[in-house]
Amino acid sequence: MKENKYDFFISHASEDKPEFVRPLAEELTNRGYNIWYDEFSLGLGDSLVEGISKGIKNSLYGIIILSKNFFKKSWTKKELEALLNKEIILNETLILPVWLDVTPKEVYNFSPLLVDKLAVSVKPSELSKVINSIEKKTGISVKSKEQLIQKINSLKRLSENKQTKYFLDLENRIKSIFLFQEEYHNWYTSDDLFENEEEWDDLLVDLKGKKLQSEYGIPNGVWIVPEPFPENEIQRAVKLCKKWIFGELTIKEATELHFLLEEQLDTDLFYILYAIPHSFIKERKAYDILIYGIIEIGVKEKKSLPPSEKKNC
Known part of the structure; x- marks a missing residue:
């Protein structure tokens, strides 16, 4: 989309x-x-x-x-x-x-x-x-750096029960996004109504997308790509996300999680991990804070990081 x-x-x-x-x-x-x-x-x-x-x-x-x-x-x-x-x-x-x-x-x-x-x-x-x-x-609200740091710190302090609940919500966000993308892609590519580029066709595409977003509970501002992805990559992302919220990732796995969500699956990692739509993040420093939050929250042992990378969120 x-x-x-x-x-x-x-x-x-x-x-x-x-x-x-x-x-x-x-x-x-x-x-x-x-x-x-x-x-x-x-x-x-x-x-x-x-x-x-x-x-x-x-x-x-x-x-x-x-x-x-x-x-x-x-x-x-x-x-x-x-x-x-x-x-x-x-x-x-x-x-x-x-x-x-x-x-x-x-x-x-x-x-x-x-x-x-x-x-x-x-x-x-x-x-x-x-x-x-x-x-x-x-409901559109640009997130400040201070708010994002507070979000990361709150996730680092979750009890085990709250970690479990957070992961279930996170897993639902992943499933909703990829089920939406698959259904939207199948609808779009199977219909020959949109062979031209008339404005009316564009409005119908927007209408279908909005309807599906509502059905899958995906808010405005989430980065969405209308194409399906391999189930094994999605399940790999789910497993790494679970290890992330429970603080069980290695540095290598944290890097893999970032690459898998942002590059291979081309999805909204901010919404998936933090429940914050991509469009709410406007500043480069705010973006960097959330990327580093993957390590801050998900990796317990950070000794392998160089001193310059050991930022304190």
Whole structure:
């Protein structure tokens, strides 16, 4: 399955850029989110129509900045219609309305459908309120280095009973991902509906993928490759994961586990090992912390490591 390029598409009126929209886009970007925002995403000579179409199509959610300026624009209405159509086709809540100095009556007069959607009502100075509401609604949360270190330390301190429970959950994540990938691949390759590259076909592919993800309990942001893998490699990964959470790996096995998950099986090792979707990890240092966590958690005897590698999570 193709990974979504953007977490959020921001639809807005240009008049609201200086006071609210640009600061919002900058703050979301600073926190590590991938944003489709015209000033960031379009370059000189790029097609506005094509860029916006791809932005809407490849974003998990659309943030709609409803304002008096927004209501006056014809182009913003087209963006809203496109996002509403995407919601209907995928049967998911994708629109995140932000009421910027507007009343429920003004929103109703513009679009009765939007009044029924849970929104956040703000003044231009209340960026943190908007971002907190977005994170709460979507469940998308960029993980800081401190949070990841805390996660690793908590896994190192699990009792034997909790290690057993954690492994059962981990094993379920592995099975869910690879069963999903096999079913999705079989469906995709056995159907001749998608011989061309029309947008409607792409939407049907997205719809099928979303449906299967929901059935297998796989959250947004997990790295997924739509192809089956040999059962023996999957079972090898399960065995190494069990040794990992119980702290029974050798250094060689820890290296093998990393390579097996990330290279041979091309799967989301962060989600499998830590229950954190790949897209939540934005910083290179945060990535390195979780990779080193394979050793910190899974290998009891670390004497063979060079001193420079004995980092203390």
